[in-house]
Amino acid sequence: MKLTNSKRLERLHDRYQNGDLSRRTFLTLTAAAAAAAGLDMPWMRQALAAVEEVRFDGWGGTVQDAIDKYAFKPYTTKTKIKVVQGTFGDEDEIITKIKTAKPGDYQVIHSSGVNYYIKYVNAGLTSEINEANIPNMANVLQPMIDPFRKLTPKLSAVPYDYGTTGIAYNTKVISPEEAKEKGAALLLDKKYAGKVGGYDDMTTRVWYAALATGQDPNNLKDMDAIWAKVRETRDLAKKFWSSGAELMDLLSKGEIVVTDAWSGRVAALQDQGAPIGYLDPAGSYAWMEDMLILKGSPMAECEELINFMLDPATSIAVAEGQSYPPSLDPTKVKLTEKIEKLPAFDKTGTMKALTFADPVYWATNEDAWTKQWNRISKGA
Amino acid sequence: MLVAPVLVLLIFFLVLPIAVMAAYTFFTFVTAGVETSALTTANWHEFLTDSYYSGFLLKTLRVGAITATLCGVLGYFPAYFIWATTFKHKWLLLLLLIVPFWISFTIRTFSWINILGEQGVINVALLKLGIINEPLPMLYNEGAVILGMLHFLLPYMILNVYVSLESIDRTLIAAARSMGCTSAQAFREVTLPLSLPGLAAGLLLCFVLAAGSYVTPQLLGSGRDALFGNLIYDTIMGELNWPMGATLSIVLFVVLGFFAAIYTRYMGMSQIVKGLGG
Numbered sequence: 001m002k003l004t005n006s007k008r009l010e011r012l013h014d015r016y017q018n019g020d021l022s023r024r025t026f027l028t029l030t031a032a033a034a035a036a037a038g039l040d041m042p043w044m045r046q047a048l049a050a051v052e053e054v055r056f057d058g059w060g061g062t063v064q065d066a067i068d069k070y071a072f073k074p075y076t077t078k079t080k081i082k083v084v085q086g087t088f089g090d091e092d093e094i095i096t097k098i099k100t101a102k103p104g105d106y107q108v109i110h111s112s113g114v115n116y117y118i119k120y121v122n123a124g125l126t127s128e129i130n131e132a133n134i135p136n137m138a139n140v141l142q143p144m145i146d147p148f149r150k151l152t153p154k155l156s157a158v159p160y161d162y163g164t165t166g167i168a169y170n171t172k173v174i175s176p177e178e179a180k181e182k183g184a185a186l187l188l189d190k191k192y193a194g195k196v197g198g199y200d201d202m203t204t205r206v207w208y209a210a211l212a213t214g215q216d217p218n219n220l221k222d223m224d225a226i227w228a229k230v231r232e233t234r235d236l237a238k239k240f241w242s243s244g245a246e247l248m249d250l251l252s253k254g255e256i257v258v259t260d261a262w263s264g265r266v267a268a269l270q271d272q273g274a275p276i277g278y279l280d281p282a283g284s285y286a287w288m289e290d291m292l293i294l295k296g297s298p299m300a301e302c303e304e305l306i307n308f309m310l311d312p313a314t315s316i317a318v319a320e321g322q323s324y325p326p327s328l329d330p331t332k333v334k335l336t337e338k339i340e341k342l343p344a345f346d347k348t349g350t351m352k353a354l355t356f357a358d359p360v361y362w363a364t365n366e367d368a369w370t371k372q373w374n375r376i377s378k379g380a
Numbered sequence: 381m382l383v384a385p386v387l388v389l390l391i392f393f394l395v396l397p398i399a400v401m402a403a404y405t406f407f408t409f410v411t412a413g414v415e416t417s418a419l420t421t422a423n424w425h426e427f428l429t430d431s432y433y434s435g436f437l438l439k440t441l442r443v444g445a446i447t448a449t450l451c452g453v454l455g456y457f458p459a460y461f462i463w464a465t466t467f468k469h470k471w472l473l474l475l476l477l478i479v480p481f482w483i484s485f486t487i488r489t490f491s492w493i494n495i496l497g498e499q500g501v502i503n504v505a506l507l508k509l510g511i512i513n514e515p516l517p518m519l520y521n522e523g524a525v526i527l528g529m530l531h532f533l534l535p536y537m538i539l540n541v542y543v544s545l546e547s548i549d550r551t552l553i554a555a556a557r558s559m560g561c562t563s564a565q566a567f568r569e570v571t572l573p574l575s576l577p578g579l580a581a582g583l584l585l586c587f588v589l590a591a592g593s594y595v596t597p598q599l600l601g602s603g604r605d606a607l608f609g610n611l612i613y614d615t616i617m618g619e620l621n622w623p624m625g626a627t628l629s630i631v632l633f634v635v636l637g638f639f640a641a642i643y644t645r646y647m648g649m650s651q652i653v654k655g656l657g658g
Contacts, residue, residue, distance in 0.1 A: 123413040377603035
């Protein structure tokens with residue numbers, strides 16, 4: 001098991017405090033470490049400096065605020081390793097940046113599950129995690145790990161949370177009864193023409209078109225019908241949002257009254273007292289997110305960070321803060337009442353109640369469908 | 381010898397990036413985020429045979445032309461006022477002109493959502509005054525996109541026209557007046573023709589910047605109000621198709637460069653340089 005510098009010094013300190021080392025030996029070893037850091041070649045100092053911080057890129061907003069507050073800040077306090085953060089609104093955007101950067105510039109990504117994992121794998125951007133360095137992985141839901149392992153037996157990512165993209169509606173305009181009765185069809189209700197929103201994302205659009213046409217989202221037979229439904233929603237839509245912040249803005253300002261929406265962001269709006277309802281229609285799009293370590297990253301430090309993030313206390317605090325259930329197995333870890341009430345929470349730990357996208361099926365069609373969606377979204 | 385550093389800068393920061401991008405247009409797209417250097421003309425073939433791209437190109441030129449024309453019409457008057465005023469602190473007026481540049485472009489664009497939105501200042505005021513019963517749909521359409529670009533581009537137009545007006549010999553206007561011209565005639569016969577180079581420079585600058593814009597349509601428009609820049613963004617950032625994205629980028633570069641070349645041929649670049657320099 002590879003140790004980080006901070007861990008080595010921590011252990012040295014522990015041994016000294018336990019009486020295993022004399023004060024002289026402890027000081028000699030510490031001084032030697034300091035001298036090594038100060039007297040070596042400039043490139044070595046740079047290399048050592050690199051592990052004083054870890055780069056993290058995530059979705060920003062309430063989600064990243066929660067991760068920062070409940071995971072990164074305590075982690076930095078404990079290890080003195082700073083977590084430098086960046087944000088993105090669309091994961092393709094960060095993949096573009098990673099492609100143009102040198103290995104190691106970007107290190108840990110809060111990634112959108114297996115669908116995106118394939119993209120990193122195809123582009124040769126993934127690393128190989130030493131799972132022995134992340135003992136808290138033992139508490140992670142196995143059904144969440146399996147899809148990643150199918151793609152790469154040696155993991156580059158660890159599942160961290162999950163959620164659904166269900167239907168959010170303004171309760172001042174649409175009653176919960178109406179929402180329940182119409183479900184996903186609300187997005188195609190002409191009564192709300194010009195007040196409909198949606199995520200500017202091919203997978204979400206095709207998924208909801210599949211539900212509207214009664215097709216299995218993981219085995220689409222009639223793509224013409226799918227694109228016709230996608231166009232129908234487009235014609236009723238006021239705006240397709242492209243970030244969680246924009247979604248919350250459109251809903252809270254009343255620009256749109258119904259949209260597909262990320263469960264956690266809706267929960268955050270509900271916490272703020274906004275009159276927004278949420279429901280997961282049958283076959284609602286479920287997704288998971290993971291902490292992905294990129295090639296060229298300081299692996300030991302990144303693994304240490306992820307292990308810290310997966311610590312039940314940390315993970316639960318983050319989950320409550322970001323309003324998405326954690327990847328912790330509820331049959332192994334006692335979760336809080338608040339988490340159990342979160343949308344999409346699966347108390348069985350089997351994830352069978354949720355419908356995830358088949359990564360291989362969607363990856364096979366991703367290029368053509370994304371291109372088609374981009375055209376349709378622009379009026380084609 | 382003094383030209384050498386400039387040449388090096390031009391090669392490194394202009395010629396080389398464009399050359400790399402031009403080379404990319406012949407690369408082969410494999411899948412999202414993956415391309416090979418196997419040479420192909422498939423990207424150019426797609427651009428030239430697919431009316432989707434030419435349609436957006438024409439639309440972009442139309443929106444750019446409308447925006448530039450509106451900038452010209454709306455920008456001339458403030459520029460003329462600043463030039464003609466006898467207010468002794470004229471510098472203050474010029475300073476006010478550049479104050480918006482101190483605020484992030486994205487934030488300035490976002491501010492229109494709070495003005496034009498259904499719960500924005502205008503709709504709320506009109507609803508409270510009882511003038512309208514339903515909020516007016518002012519946001520997420522082409523009008524909002526043009527308005528956002530006007531907001532961003534007007535200072536460029538005003539500065540260009542102002543610089544042009546400043547270079548007019550005022551005795552010419554006095555001479556025209558002394559020979560019996562009314563002030564309107566003096567403006568039409570002397571001031572306006574002599575300020576045209578500045579106006580033309582402003583029009584070119586506004587046109588090129590508007591046609592190359594993608595943030596404003598993204599924030600203030602719907603999908604249908606996208607411009608060519610949004611197509612490039614989607615192709616590179618959404619589809620992760622760099623070869624096609626590079627092809628579209630080179631197309632936009634060549635088309636806008638064509639307009640700049642025509643301007644340079646007839647007017648010269650010096651006016652734009654003066655305008656940008658204030």
